[in-house]
Amino acid sequence: MTQRKRIKVDEDVISCCSPLATESLTPTQAHDLAQLFGALSDPIRLRMLSLIATQDEVCSCALEEPLAKSQPTISHHTRILSDAGLITGERRGRWTWWRVVPERLDDVARLVSMQRTPVDVGIADLPRDGEA
Numbered sequence: 001m002t003q004r005k006r007i008k009v010d011e012d013v014i015s016c017c018s019p020l021a022t023e024s025l026t027p028t029q030a031h032d033l034a035q036l037f038g039a040l041s042d043p044i045r046l047r048m049l050s051l052i053a054t055q056d057e058v059c060s061c062a063l064e065e066p067l068a069k070s071q072p073t074i075s076h077h078t079r080i081l082s083d084a085g086l087i088t089g090e091r092r093g094r095w096t097w098w099r100v101v102p103e104r105l106d107d108v109a110r111l112v113s114m115q116r117t118p119v120d121v122g123i124a125d126l127p128r129d130g131e132a
Contacts, residue, residue, distance in 0.1 A: 033111065039084035040108070044069065045077050052087055053100040060089075060096045 025033065040046060044067060051066060052058045063074050078098060081087045085104045089096040 036084055036108070036111075039080050039086060042077070042080075044073075045081055048074075048077055049081060049086060049100065052098050053105065057090075057097045057099045060098065063098075 040049070048063060048067060051063060060071065060074055060078060063069075063078075064071060067074065069077075078087065078089065078096070082089060082098075085101055086108075087098045087100055089098045091097075
């Protein structure tokens, strides 16, 4: 049996919000961010995360019908979101009840919000030949 790989994103990666918009990422930052965004790269997981985020907590059993997926598929996707730290679960009897981790959603929002100021003009913003 293979051991599950935990996705580790520490404060050094989270604090890269500004560099993401203004300078190159280090190889470690790029790797860690790719793992985090990998967890968000599947439409089923995005929908699942939105379903969980709209309520205080959601039973795994309540995700089958809206996602039209089997329980093993639900378990696979919740594990990936959980390993990324986006959701946390509490086992109650046969089922796991999931909650979103608000701080992680805040981290993701900070990472992808690249508000640009006039100082942040890049090569793509410069006029091309023949443009004024």
